[in-house]
Amino acid sequence: MNKSYIMVATGRTCLHVFIFLLLALFFIAPKVNAQGAGATYSTGTVVTKSSAVISAKVVSYVKKIYGDVGDMVKKGQALVKLDDAEFTANIKFAKARLDDSIASLDMTKLTLGRIDKLFTKGSIAKSAVDKAKTDYARAKAAVSLAEAELEKAQVFLGYTTLRSPIDGAIDFKKIETGELTSPGQPLLKVVDTKHLRFAATVKESDINLIKRGMKVNVTIEALGDKKIEGSVAHIVPSGDRASHSYLVRIDLAPTDGLMAGMYGKIIWPR
Structure with a gap:
């Protein structure tokens, strides 16, 4: 095989690897940093504040x-x-x-x-x-x-x-x-369709990270992963023995299109 061809192919491969590393640096690494050791996850659903x-x-x-x-x-x-x-x-x-x-x-x-x-x-x-x-x-x-x-x-x-x-x-x-x-x-x-909350299930190992009044962002999948501002309103003191989790209620800011029953997730900062 022609040596010059091998050198060109090798150069292209290195370029592709370099581009991939750059993408990983700017897109993947921040997510790992934000969602990995420095944060913990919770999922839940939007519920009505009153009925x-x-x-x-x-x-x-x-x-x-x-x-x-x-x-x-x-x-x-x-x-x-x-x-x-x-x-x-x-x-x-x-x-x-x-x-x-x-x-x-x-x-x-x-x-x-x-x-x-x-x-x-x-x-x-x-x-x-x-x-x-x-x-x-x-x-x-x-x-x-x-x-x-x-x-x-x-x-x-x-x-x-x-x-x-x-x-x-x-x-x-x-x-x-x-x-x-x-x-x-x-x-x-x-x-009540105007005042909505997010009911999140939090692992018992993470519950002490959450404080009443804490400001958070809730991501709602049905709204295109839109982030909605919220504030921790209640931390139910009695945990679920089977799942070893606690219920946390978060008051959400009024948002167009937001409806009770929508699934969402939240990242708690450590």
Whole structure:
């Protein structure tokens, strides 16, 4: 083989090796330095900072549902309307009972006044006064009871309109129009879509490196490995015995496109 050809080929090989070493120096070495001995990894998912499950408190039929999964809602917005005919009738009955109780109280008060005057004149026995006072006390108690029953009826009527306690989006819906509800039955769930957190699983050997308030960057794969600024909000003190790991929650800066459930990773500086 021609010696000059061998020398040229050898020179090209050396050049390729030199270029590879340069690439390794500028691209591979920094990653090894940042992700190797000087750092530790954690993975996790984006979660909502707050959510609210809206449950029924009374037995009634669903009359109307104002929204579906994915719809944005505001705090205080009506989401479910239950049939309120029975509860409206209960309020009318409670009001009528309260009116009767007040009328009876007024009557016993007048009676007590008349008997008290007669007793002062010596025209009636003390036992009659005692009875009038007892009747008056019972009438007052009846008014208080009727007021409480009316208040209770109004509260139960309020339970027929279920409202969102937070701003957010409907995450699930487990009820349809016409179905019968029962107390404690989950109907809807609303999640806060603006304030998100990253729930990271950290090895027990690394947990002491993490402090509350620490500033970190979370890389989200679904957003093209975009780095999002965050701050350590909570370090759950009880670790998982099986995996020997701890849960760390990180408050994330508002970011377009960021959604609960997205996978991510974080590098903790040593």
